[in-house]
Amino acid sequence: MSYAYLFKYIIIGDTGVGKSCLLLQFTDKRFQPVHDLTIGVEFGARMITIDSKPIKLQIWDTAGQESFRSITRSYYRGAAGALLVYDITRRETFNHLASWLEDARQHANSNMTIMLIGNKCDLAHRRAVSTEEGEQFAKENGLVFMETSAKTAFNVEEAFINTAAKIYQKIEEGIFDVSNESYGIKVGYGGGAGTAGAGRGDASLAPKGGCCG
Amino acid sequence: MGGGKGGERGTTYSNMEHADAADDVDYPAGARQQEMRRSVASPSSIKEKSGGSTRVVELDPSGVMDDYEVVFVKDNVSVHPTQNAVGRISGRLRLIKQGASLFMTWIPYAHGGVTREGPNVVIKGGLRNRMGSNRAAERDRNLYTIRAVSLSEMRSIRRHTPPFGWQYIIIVLTSGLAFPPLYFHNGGVKEFLATIRNHAILVRSAEDANVYLVNDIQDPLQRSLTSLELTESPAPAVPASSQEAPWPVILKEEQVGRSPTVADSYYRQEQSSRKTKDPARDLSMHVLEKFSLVTKFARETTAQLFGESRMFLDGLDMDRGPAPRPPQEASVHADVKIVENAKEAQPVLAIKPADEQPTSPPKPTEEELNADEQADEEATTNVGTFELVDGTQVLSSSASSLDFGDFDNPLTDNSPALVWGRARPPPLGSEEWRSFLDSEGRVVDPKALRKRIFHGGVEPEVRHVIWKFLLGYHQFDSTYAEREFLMASKKEEYEILKAQWQTVSPEQAKRFAKYRERKHRVEKDVVRTDRTLPYYAGEGDDNPNITLLRDILVTYSFYNFDLGYCQGMSDLLSPILFVMENESEAFWCFAALMERLAPNFHRDQNGMHSQLLALSKLVQLLDGPLHDYFKQVDCLNYFFCFRWILIQFKREFEFENVIKLWEVLWSHSLSEHFHLYMCVALLKRHRRRIMDEQMEFDTLLKFINELSGHINLESTLRDAEALCLFAGERGAACIPPGTPPALSEEAAEGWSD
Numbered sequence: 001m002s003y004a005y006l007f008k009y010i011i012i013g014d015t016g017v018g019k020s021c022l023l024l025q026f027t028d029k030r031f032q033p034v035h036d037l038t039i040g041v042e043f044g045a046r047m048i049t050i051d052s053k054p055i056k057l058q059i060w061d062t063a064g065q066e067s068f069r070s071i072t073r074s075y076y077r078g079a080a081g082a083l084l085v086y087d088i089t090r091r092e093t094f095n096h097l098a099s100w101l102e103d104a105r106q107h108a109n110s111n112m113t114i115m116l117i118g119n120k121c122d123l124a125h126r127r128a129v130s131t132e133e134g135e136q137f138a139k140e141n142g143l144v145f146m147e148t149s150a151k152t153a154f155n156v157e158e159a160f161i162n163t164a165a166k167i168y169q170k171i172e173e174g175i176f177d178v179s180n181e182s183y184g185i186k187v188g189y190g191g192g193a194g195t196a197g198a199g200r201g202d203a204s205l206a207p208k209g210g211c212c213g
Numbered sequence: 214m215g216g217g218k219g220g221e222r223g224t225t226y227s228n229m230e231h232a233d234a235a236d237d238v239d240y241p242a243g244a245r246q247q248e249m250r251r252s253v254a255s256p257s258s259i260k261e262k263s264g265g266s267t268r269v270v271e272l273d274p275s276g277v278m279d280d281y282e283v284v285f286v287k288d289n290v291s292v293h294p295t296q297n298a299v300g301r302i303s304g305r306l307r308l309i310k311q312g313a314s315l316f317m318t319w320i321p322y323a324h325g326g327v328t329r330e331g332p333n334v335v336i337k338g339g340l341r342n343r344m345g346s347n348r349a350a351e352r353d354r355n356l357y358t359i360r361a362v363s364l365s366e367m368r369s370i371r372r373h374t375p376p377f378g379w380q381y382i383i384i385v386l387t388s389g390l391a392f393p394p395l396y397f398h399n400g401g402v403k404e405f406l407a408t409i410r411n412h413a414i415l416v417r418s419a420e421d422a423n424v425y426l427v428n429d430i431q432d433p434l435q436r437s438l439t440s441l442e443l444t445e446s447p448a449p450a451v452p453a454s455s456q457e458a459p460w461p462v463i464l465k466e467e468q469v470g471r472s473p474t475v476a477d478s479y480y481r482q483e484q485s486s487r488k489t490k491d492p493a494r495d496l497s498m499h500v501l502e503k504f505s506l507v508t509k510f511a512r513e514t515t516a517q518l519f520g521e522s523r524m525f526l527d528g529l530d531m532d533r534g535p536a537p538r539p540p541q542e543a544s545v546h547a548d549v550k551i552v553e554n555a556k557e558a559q560p561v562l563a564i565k566p567a568d569e570q571p572t573s574p575p576k577p578t579e580e581e582l583n584a585d586e587q588a589d590e591e592a593t594t595n596v597g598t599f600e601l602v603d604g605t606q607v608l609s610s611s612a613s614s615l616d617f618g619d620f621d622n623p624l625t626d627n628s629p630a631l632v633w634g635r636a637r638p639p640p641l642g643s644e645e646w647r648s649f650l651d652s653e654g655r656v657v658d659p660k661a662l663r664k665r666i667f668h669g670g671v672e673p674e675v676r677h678v679i680w681k682f683l684l685g686y687h688q689f690d691s692t693y694a695e696r697e698f699l700m701a702s703k704k705e706e707y708e709i710l711k712a713q714w715q716t717v718s719p720e721q722a723k724r725f726a727k728y729r730e731r732k733h734r735v736e737k738d739v740v741r742t743d744r745t746l747p748y749y750a751g752e753g754d755d756n757p758n759i760t761l762l763r764d765i766l767v768t769y770s771f772y773n774f775d776l777g778y779c780q781g782m783s784d785l786l787s788p789i790l791f792v793m794e795n796e797s798e799a800f801w802c803f804a805a806l807m808e809r810l811a812p813n814f815h816r817d818q819n820g821m822h823s824q825l826l827a828l829s830k831l832v833q834l835l836d837g838p839l840h841d842y843f844k845q846v847d848c849l850n851y852f853f854c855f856r857w858i859l860i861q862f863k864r865e866f867e868f869e870n871v872i873k874l875w876e877v878l879w880s881h882s883l884s885e886h887f888h889l890y891m892c893v894a895l896l897k898r899h900r901r902r903i904m905d906e907q908m909e910f911d912t913l914l915k916f917i918n919e920l921s922g923h924i925n926l927e928s929t930l931r932d933a934e935a936l937c938l939f940a941g942e943r944g945a946a947c948i949p950p951g952t953p954p955a956l957s958e959e960a961a962e963g964w965s966d
Contacts, residue, residue, distance in 0.1 A: 008911070015780065016737040034752060037741040039781055039864060040856040043915050065780040067816045074852050078911060092730075 003188035004053040005178070007167055008060065009160070010075055010108075012100050013085035014093040015064030018119040021150035022085065023061045026160050031151045038063045041075055048161055050168045056188065057164060069103065076108035080176075080184030081163040085117040086134075088147065089126040094118075094133070101141060109183055111175055113166040115144045117159055122149040281311045285408040289398040290319060291379075292357045302354055306395065308408050309361065315412040317367075317384075319359040319395060359392060364413045366928075367427040368901070372402055374423075387898060390935055637927060638669040646675045654693030656682065660882075662689075667882030670873050676792050683879040684805040686798075700798065707797040711768045731778050735766045742783040746868055748791050761790055765800045772804060779814035782807075784863040788872050809954030813859050820953040824858050825851040828889050830947035835893050835936055839900045846909045853914040854892050861888055870926045877930060883937045885955060886948050890940070894932035895924065 011019040020038055025031055027044040044059040060079070062072045076082075084100055086093040097116070104114060118134045121127075131147060138145035144162060148155040167185070170176050176183045285308035294300045304321035362384075371383040373394070381396040382405070397405070406425060409415050418424035649662045656662055663683075671679050681687040687696055714728065722729055736754070739762040743749045749758050765786060770778040786803045793799040812820020828851050833840040843849050856864055861878060863871050878888050896903070899920070908916055937944060 015734065034744045035741060036743070036864070037738050037780055037783070039784065039860060041914065041918070043918060063780060067779050067814060067818065070818050071821075071852055071855055074850065074910070 002054065003047060003056040005168070005171070006056040006058060006186040006188055007080045007164055008058050008078055008184040009081045009083065009163065010060045010062060010079040011083045011085060012062055012072065012104065013064055013083075013117075014087070014090075014096050014100075017064065017085045017087040017090075017093050018150045019064060019083075019085050020061050022083065022117070022119060022148065022156055022159070023059055025150045025153050025156045027059070029153070031153070033151075040068070040071065046160075048164055050161070050165055053168075054188075055164055055168070057160060059160075073103060073107045076104060076112075078182050078184045079108055079112055080167050081113045081115070082108065083115050083117050083159060083163065084143070085119050086129065087120050088118045088129045088134075089120055089123050091128040094129045094137075097137060111170060111183060113144070113163055113170070114141075115146065115159055115163045115166075116141075118145075118147040119150060121147040121154065122152050281309050284308045284310045284315070284412065285405060287397065287399065287401045287405065290401075291396045291398055292319075292321075292393050293396060294357065294393065302357055303398070304358075306397075306405070308405070308412070310412060315364040315409065316361040317359065317364065318361050319357075319392075321354045321358055357393060362386070362392075364409065364427055369418070369427060370406065370409070370415075370425045371421075372406065372423045372425065374402065387901070390897070390932055637930075638665075640670040640672045641665055641675065641679070642672045643675045646671070646679065654696065655691065656689040659689035663880040663882045667877055667880040670876050676872070676876070677794065677798070680789070680792055680876065680879070681798070681802060683876060684802045685808065686801050686805040703801050704797040707768065707800050710772050711764060713771050714767055731770045732767055734780075735763050735770070735778050735783075738778075738780060738783045739763045739766065743787045743868065746791075749787065758790065761796050761799070762786060765790065765796065765803060768800060769804060769807070773807065773811070776807070776811055776814060781814065781860045784860045785810065788863070788868065788875065791868075792872065810861075812953045821855065821859060823949060823952045824886075824889065825854065827886065827948040827952050828854060828858070828892050831889055831893050831940065831944060832896060834943055834947055835940055836897055836900060839896060839904070842904050846907075846913075848910050848913060853910070853917045854896075856918075857892055857895075858888065862891065865921045865924055866926055867922070874926060874930070883934060884945065884948075886952065887933060887937060888954075889948065890933040890937040890944070891929060893936050894929050895920070897936070898929070898932065 011023060013019055015037075020035060020042065021031060021033070023042070023044045024035070027046045038061055040063055042061045044061060046057050046059075048055050048057060060075050062068075062075055082104055084097065084104065086097055088094075101114070104112065116134065116138045118129060118131070134147065135145050137143075144166065146155050146159050146162070148159050150156060167176075171178055171185065176185055178185050178187050285306070287306045289303055290306040291301050291303045294302065302321045304319050306319045307317070309316045309318060366386050368385045368387045371385070372380070373382065374380045379396040379398055380400060380402040381394040382402055383391055383394050385391040406415060409425075409427070414428050416426040418426050645665075649656055649658065649665075651657050659682075666679065666683070681696075682689055687699070691699070714732070717725060717728055739759050740754055742759075742762060744751070749756055749762075751759070754760060754763070762783060766778055766782060769782070770776075785806060786799070789802050789806070790796075790799040793802060810820070812823070814820070829840070829843075829849055832843070840849075843851075861871075862874055866874060874891075878891075881887070884890065899916070902908075903913065903916070906912070940947075
């Protein structure tokens with residue numbers, strides 16, 4: 001499949017926040033509550049279209065457990081984008097964000113685009129972290145923020161695509177040297193071929209504020 | 214075609230699937246021999262090549278494709294395990310076609326009535342005493358037998374046509390392993406290659422004219438180089454279109470486990486072949502062989518032949534074994550002619566080999582084991598590692614020359630039953646299990662038991678009993694009564710441990726963050742463990758077996774509070790609970806396993822790092838070029854093998870095969886670190902793709918991840934065993950003491966050899 005660019009993403013965050021479910025919802029359009037827990041890393045991929053250009057997202061879904069951190073760190077290498085995920089119903093997953101961010105800052109490319117994701121916003125009745133807190137943390141750390149639900153698919157599409165749009169913007173602005181693969185971007189052979197791929201057309205790039213509920 | 218070469222076909226998955234399916238052919242060769250007999254006996258499907266020594270069986274276009282057909286037969290094809298003629302094993306080489314698939318077998322001749330213990334190699338008079346024993350011969354016979362290796366499993370065939378002496382071929386498998394050289398005492402290498410070429414894609418390597426790449430269609434340039442080769446080949450017996458057909462899955466699991474002697478009896482029943490001098494033999498071809506292309510191995514062999522030419526005539530009959538005497542003695546004359554040639558040529562040819570290779574018996578030297586230090590042409594041909602070819606030759610020759618005494622020789626203590634295509638014996642059943650016990654229930658010979666399990670595994674009905682021994686929960690020298698007592702008292706102990714956390718009141722839990730966190734983590738993970746299996750199926754925690762998983766894991770995190778719970782543990786427990794079907798017993802077996810594997814889960818990952826380091830050293834030892842490649846792409850941390858090691862390949866195989874693998878690993882028969890040799894075997898199997906596609910960390914990790922579910926267990930075990938035997942002490946030296954799953958001293962009682 002031809003693409004103009006390939007972006008490497010990495011999904012990080014505590015265990016059980018819904019990283020694999022977000023990936024599955026994005027790549028397969030389904031919510032599967034019963035799936036094997038992730039050991040090491042799993043991969044997913046999907047084509048999207050931005051600015052009429054087919055872009056392939058290669059997504060690394062990592063294991064969340066603390067003791068695997070040393071190996072997870074090796075996955076940051078060459079990632080263009082990261083989804084840093086917490087669970088809005090479990091406060092401790094929000095509390096651990098700083099430590100995840102520190103890892104990301106330390107081991108990833110400094111130009112990596114990081115999207116903060118408060119997942120499971122369908123479980124509003126069990127909310128333990130307010131939207132404002134999420135927004136605040138994102139603002140303080142220069143991240144893009146969104147609340148999502150892998151279960152209802154709310155904002156899932158947007159989370160991945162907005163991240164890609166940010167990365168694409170950085171390419172356009174010349175921040176990335178796309179010939180250097182350590183930025184997590186590969187130039188493909190289908191450059192400009194806007195109709196290629198299984199992308200679902202131009203997705204809305206406007207983030208939806210707030211959350212379902 | 215070309216199942217083993219993932220690159221040339223559309224998807225990675227289907228390719229690997231086919232390659233692995235084709236790996237399964239090892240065992241039921243015997244079963245197929247019956248079919249072959251039918252084909253061979255059917256006059257309509259046999260075409261005699263007049264005057265030739267090969268019998269070509271053509272496919273009847275209207276015939277049933279399920280039939281097996283022998284498309285090539287060559288007698289007096291020998292393996293020369295030692296330098297001396299005494300150790301030679303003669304046999305019959307066949308190419309067998311089924312559907313679109315081609316298989317090769319090489320079955321050594323049996324002697325008279327075949328019995329398990331009987332001498333199967335005919336040893337000529339005076340030479341007999343130089344052989345250690347007939348058992349050694351039998352062992353060699355079994356060691357070298359090639360039972361139906363699929364062409365899709367082959368990487369390359371190297372043809373050696375020395376100026377005098379016998380032509381021989383070396384077959385390198387996609388795994389990088391190689392069969393020992395097969396010597397064609399009656400000629401026929403050309404016909405052999407021609408026949409293969411009629412049924413598969415055989416490409417002459419651009420780098421070495423004597424190397425034929427099997428199923429290699431990646432390089433059109435190389436393909437074109439095959440033209441004008443093998444002009445004397447028989448007319449193609451298969452329409453070209455069938456070459457496009459994928460390798461069919463031929464064998465079913467249940468076929469495994471038949472007696473290997475079927476093939477031997479088949480041999481005896483088969484009509485006598487008509488061996489004559491091979492008209493296609495062209496001695497001038499030998500003369501034309503360039504010395505620059507003569508490999509180190511060929512040189513050694515040449516040197517061997519010098520030493521042996523004197524007794525060669527004596528040994529002539531030996532190689533024929535009990536084979537039906539050919540109607541004419543032409544083949545004998547042919548051989549004699551070669552010897553005469555050899556004698557004449559000796560002074561001329563001796564110069565070159567003597568320069569470069571001493572004529573002394575090959576020994577496993579440092580250089581030979583460190584391929585990276587030895588940049589001879591064979592190591593760089595990119596058709597697989599050849600050091601193993603030499604290595605096995607060295608290994609077997611030294612083993613034979615050691616008389617199979619009680620030396621610390623891997624072949625002496627661990628008959629490599631899985632090597633070279635010999636099938637796994639049937640699993641250990643309850644009756645056989647009882648034979649390992651004395652009247653009070655002690656395992657009389659734990660080492661023999663472990664070895665038996667290593668080679669064949671165990672039947673499901675005795676698994677729950679035997680795993681307790683393998684895991685170290687039960688001592689081998691315990692009696693029935695002692696075990697009964699232990700189980701009862703351990704059940705009590707388990708209940709106490711479990712009550713420790715089950716009696717935590719809600720008020721207490723509020724003030725017990727560690728407890729809450731652990732329980733929560735376990736609960737989150739058990740509902741994400743093996744839910745596709747009926748035993749654990751369902752949603753949420755509605756399956757009582759999921760509750761058992763939870764209870765055992767939380768209890769374990771209290772039993773070993775310092776370690777706690779870590780992801781991966783539920784993967785390790787799930788098969789154990791499935792086998793034990795008893796909560797307390799599963800708990801103690803799991804706890805015993807964690808005695809070995811706990812370092813995998815240490816927060817600093819020291820156990821994982823030490824294993825990955827050991828793996829790196831093993832690859833350096835067993836596949837220098839691959840090691841160099843990983844070094845070059847900065848992948849020496851071997852993180853791409855992380856999941857394999859962390860949970861003992863749990864995610865790489867179907868559940869049933871995980872169970873089969875684990876009991877092999879836990880038998881600690883050949884090495885307690887056999888899982889690392891599994892890693893090496895898998896990496897070697899895909900080495901060419903890894904290097905050809907220049908995989909780097911990301912692509913490599915993805916590639917390795919996607920092997921999951923596409924790995925053939927038996928062939929990987931076989932490769933790993935061969936590698937482990939080959940590496941021997943040097944392999945063990947790569948693995949520092951204490952590397953998991955090393956047992957603590959206390960736990961190791963009853964395990965030391």
